[in-house]
Amino acid sequence: MFDINHGNLDDSPDVGQEIVRRIHDRFGDFPARFQKADLVRLDVPQKDIIPVLSWLRTETPFVQLTHLTAVDWLEDGQFELMYLVTAPDLMVSLHLCVRLDRAKAEAESVFNLWLQAETYEQEINEMFGIHFPGSPRQGVPFILEGWRDMPPMRRDFDTVAYCDRTHPVRPGREHQDSRVYVGRKFGEKGYLK
Amino acid sequence: MSVFDYTTQPGFDLISETPNAGTTVDPKEVQLWFGPQHPGITGNMSVQLWLEGDTIKRGITHVGYLHRGFEKLMERRKFIQSFPIVCRMCVAEPDTTEYLLASSLEELSGLDQAVPEKGQWLRTLVMEMSRLQVTLMVMGGQVGTMGMGTAPNWTYTLRDFLLDSFEELTGGRVYHMYITYGGVRRDLTPGFAQRLEATLDRIEERLPYLDDLILNSAVFQQRTQGVSVVPAEWADELGITGPVLRAMGVARDTRRDYPYLKYPELDFKVCTATGSDIYARTQVRRAEIAESIHIIRQILQMMPQEGPYCAKLPNMLTWTIPAGSTYVRAESSRGEMGFVMVTDGSDTIRRVHLRGPSYTNAVTILERMLPGMNIADLSATMVSLQTCPPEIER
Numbered sequence: 001m002f003d004i005n006h007g008n009l010d011d012s013p014d015v016g017q018e019i020v021r022r023i024h025d026r027f028g029d030f031p032a033r034f035q036k037a038d039l040v041r042l043d044v045p046q047k048d049i050i051p052v053l054s055w056l057r058t059e060t061p062f063v064q065l066t067h068l069t070a071v072d073w074l075e076d077g078q079f080e081l082m083y084l085v086t087a088p089d090l091m092v093s094l095h096l097c098v099r100l101d102r103a104k105a106e107a108e109s110v111f112n113l114w115l116q117a118e119t120y121e122q123e124i125n126e127m128f129g130i131h132f133p134g135s136p137r138q139g140v141p142f143i144l145e146g147w148r149d150m151p152p153m154r155r156d157f158d159t160v161a162y163c164d165r166t167h168p169v170r171p172g173r174e175h176q177d178s179r180v181y182v183g184r185k186f187g188e189k190g191y192l193k
Numbered sequence: 194m195s196v197f198d199y200t201t202q203p204g205f206d207l208i209s210e211t212p213n214a215g216t217t218v219d220p221k222e223v224q225l226w227f228g229p230q231h232p233g234i235t236g237n238m239s240v241q242l243w244l245e246g247d248t249i250k251r252g253i254t255h256v257g258y259l260h261r262g263f264e265k266l267m268e269r270r271k272f273i274q275s276f277p278i279v280c281r282m283c284v285a286e287p288d289t290t291e292y293l294l295a296s297s298l299e300e301l302s303g304l305d306q307a308v309p310e311k312g313q314w315l316r317t318l319v320m321e322m323s324r325l326q327v328t329l330m331v332m333g334g335q336v337g338t339m340g341m342g343t344a345p346n347w348t349y350t351l352r353d354f355l356l357d358s359f360e361e362l363t364g365g366r367v368y369h370m371y372i373t374y375g376g377v378r379r380d381l382t383p384g385f386a387q388r389l390e391a392t393l394d395r396i397e398e399r400l401p402y403l404d405d406l407i408l409n410s411a412v413f414q415q416r417t418q419g420v421s422v423v424p425a426e427w428a429d430e431l432g433i434t435g436p437v438l439r440a441m442g443v444a445r446d447t448r449r450d451y452p453y454l455k456y457p458e459l460d461f462k463v464c465t466a467t468g469s470d471i472y473a474r475t476q477v478r479r480a481e482i483a484e485s486i487h488i489i490r491q492i493l494q495m496m497p498q499e500g501p502y503c504a505k506l507p508n509m510l511t512w513t514i515p516a517g518s519t520y521v522r523a524e525s526s527r528g529e530m531g532f533v534m535v536t537d538g539s540d541t542i543r544r545v546h547l548r549g550p551s552y553t554n555a556v557t558i559l560e561r562m563l564p565g566m567n568i569a570d571l572s573a574t575m576v577s578l579q580t581c582p583p584e585i586e587r
Contacts (some may be wrong), residue, residue: 036300038451039520063429066520067548071535082533084520084548088429091450095520116431116557143257143586153265 015092016040019060027052041095049098050108053083057113061087062094065110068120070128074155077102079130083110100130109135127153221245225568229258233338233572236284238555238582240575244568252563254556260586267542272298272374273509275542280368282547283584285330288323289525290532290547291372292316296453297521297534298542302514304375307504312376314496317455318489319362319371320523322389325485326355327526328478329396331579335475336407338572339416344406347399354392361385376503386493393486400483408472408479417471421562421574425469431557435528435550436481437578439465440473447524458495461488471570471577481526513540520548527551527579547587555580 020032020040027048033041044052056062066084073080079100086093100107109132110117122137124130126144129151141147150157160176169176228239237258243250263282267275279294280287299305333348356366361382363369371378407413425441427433438445446463448456464480466473506512516538522531528550535544559578566574 035519041518064432066432066529067531067533067546069533069544069546071544082518082546084531084533086432088445088450093520095518097518114430114432116553119552119556141257143260145257152262155268159262159265159269 015087015090019062019087019092019094022060023052026055035095038091039093039095041097043097043099046098046100046107049081049083049096050110052096053085053110053113056085056094061090064088065114065117065120066093068110068117068124070124070130070153072102072128072153072155073099074102079105079128081107081124081130105130107132109133111135127151129154219245222250227252227568227571229255233575235334235555235572235575235580236582238580238585240559240563240571242563242568242571247568249563249566249568249571252560254560256555256582256586258586259583263587264545264547267545269541271509271540272512272514272542275545276370276373277368280370281583282587283525283530283549283581284367285581286323286327286525286527287368287370288319288372289523289530291370292320292454292523293521293530293532293547294545295372295374297519297532297545298514298536299374300519300521301517301534301536302512304504304506308376309501309504311380311497311500312502312504313454314492315377315381315502316372317459318492318496319359319369319377320454321485321488321492322355322358324524324526325396325482325489326352326359328482328485329355331526331576332403332407332475332478332482334576335471335478335573336410336413338576339413341406341410341412344403347403347406351396351399354395358385358389358392361388373503375506376501378503380502389489390493393489396482397486400479404479408476413475414472416570416573417475417577418468420471420570421566421577422468422470423558423562427558427561431553433528433550433553433558435525435579436474436477437528437550437554437558439463439477440467441469442467447522447529451522453521453523455492455495459488459491471573474577511540513538516543522548525550527554527581527584530584547584549581549584551579551581551584554578555582555585 016034020042023042031043035041062085064086066086069082071080071082079102081098081100083096084093085096107130109121111121111134118136121132121135122140122142125132125138126142132138149162164176173181223244225242225244226239227242228234229237239255240252241255242252263278266278275294276291279290282290296305299308329348329352333345337345359369360366362385363371423437423441428438428441428443442465444463444465449463461484464477464484466476514536516536518535520531520533522529531548533546533548534542537543555578559575559580562574
């Protein structure tokens with residue numbers, strides 16, 4: 001891979017520093033954190049994420065999408081998408097993090113850049129409710145067949161309330177906390193004396 | 194993109210998994226669910242197939258039969274409570290996920306510098322023992338899918354000897370929970386190294402016989418050479434790692450490329466093959482068995498006999514970790530496994546995400562390899578890709 005404007009990345013003594021410098025030159029001064037020799041984190045505005053990823057995919061050795069996942073920052077009213085792109089020949093990864101408005105949970109798909117993104121985007125769509133228009137498997141169940149509730153990886157999804165709703169208590173019991181019933185039968189310590 | 198995309202196939206609606214309205218259904222086409230209850234399926238998953246005769250026209254991978262919400266569970270528990278969860282993310286190979294959990298949180302908390310020398314050696318030892326026992330299992334499984342029963346009996350027996358060693362060292366045969374924050378839970382028992390060495394000798398002694406039964410077998414060669422070839426251009430497009438990548442002749446290995454634990458001090462080679470078919474992937478695994486034995490012997494020789502094996506830890510009930518995020522990776526028997534770890538300054542994990550090679554192998558790669566494949570080759574293909582459902586659905 002040869003970047004015609006800046007020379008070959010392979011020649012750079014510190015690939016992480018160099019790729020961040022080039023991203024800053026081209027797209028703007030995003031906050032960057034050099035976490036370790038093979039990992040740099042960049043916080044990218046939503047409007048810039050697809051141009052940055054496209055450039056990395058087509059014009060640099062960062063050709064692999066190692067993973068894509070999401071974090072729910074409920075208290076900030078935001079989701080965060082985390083793209084890890086790797087240059088396998090240079091042995092460096094970039095963690096590109098982008099914040100989305102939680103009320104408008106939608107992001108552009110990277111399926112056209114990496115085909116495997118379809119599964120990542122399908123899972124994020126199912127688990128967080130973030131929509132990727134144009135991604136081929138949006139709305140297709142991946143893990144949760146027949147799920148009718150809130151996307152379960154959202155922080156405000158209450159697992160205990162869901163269990164109480166979905167799985168009725170056994171006859172003779174008022175709730176699901178088995179410790180109470182074990183205590184009644186075996187004493188407070190939970191075993192036979 | 195050069196990869197075949199079945200979603201663009203005319204007349205097929207992906208959401209309803211049925212032909213589009215107005216599309217004529219081919220009367221010769223048969224729909225078949227391969228799994229989740231089938232001796233040829235690799236774990237609790239299924240592949241929905243559309244067949245014409247015994248040729249697969251297309252297929253979709255279905256997972257979710259084993260989803261236990263591990264990532265969600267870990268968000269609601271103290272850091273120490275996650276160890277019994279992560280080891281279940283890949284049943285056969287729990288040590289990799291244990292290491293990833295420990296090292297990611299150590300990195301974010303600054304505890305990584307405190308892991309003692311011996312603790313790092315012991316971690317390297319169990320990681321490599323784990324790779325060896327899984328590779329033996331997969332070698333047997335590979336020929337088992339073709340109805341050849343002798344080799345699996347041998348490899349599973351050899352694996353069981355290694356499980357004896359795990360039981361002696363960790364107390365558990367399958368789930369070990371041996372690696373913990375700051376190091377490992379206990380030291381080697383007296384005489385462990387000699388007993389492990391004897392097991393390695395026993396495995397090594399059998400390898401030529403296994404070669405005759407597997408790689409030199411005319412039946413195995415006919416069933417695997419040129420079958421289920423993964424095109425080289427998929428390597429970067431689909432993020433392929435591990436033996437599937439090395440069978441393309443690409444010498445990439447996380448242990449060497451992103452050094453961790455004591456691997457930089459060890460002498461080992463990255464095993465490759467050419468052909469990128471099932472046979473080549475088996476060749477890589479066979480070579481990796483010998484290489485793992487070589488690595489374990491080095492570890493036993495180089496490991497310090499004395500010294501602490503675990504750092505002094507903070508109170509696990511009140512331990513908080515500063516806000517941050519990281520990605521750590523390790524080479525499992527299937528390829529690169531990694532943890533994305535996000536913390537927020539509290540006493541629980543904010544978000545953890547497992548990146549496993551099966552995610553790509555069982556869905557993206559497998560679905561694109563299915564069209565044109567003979568159904569008799571499906572099981573062998575899945576084993577050669579080492580698809581592991583719990584790692585996909587977590």
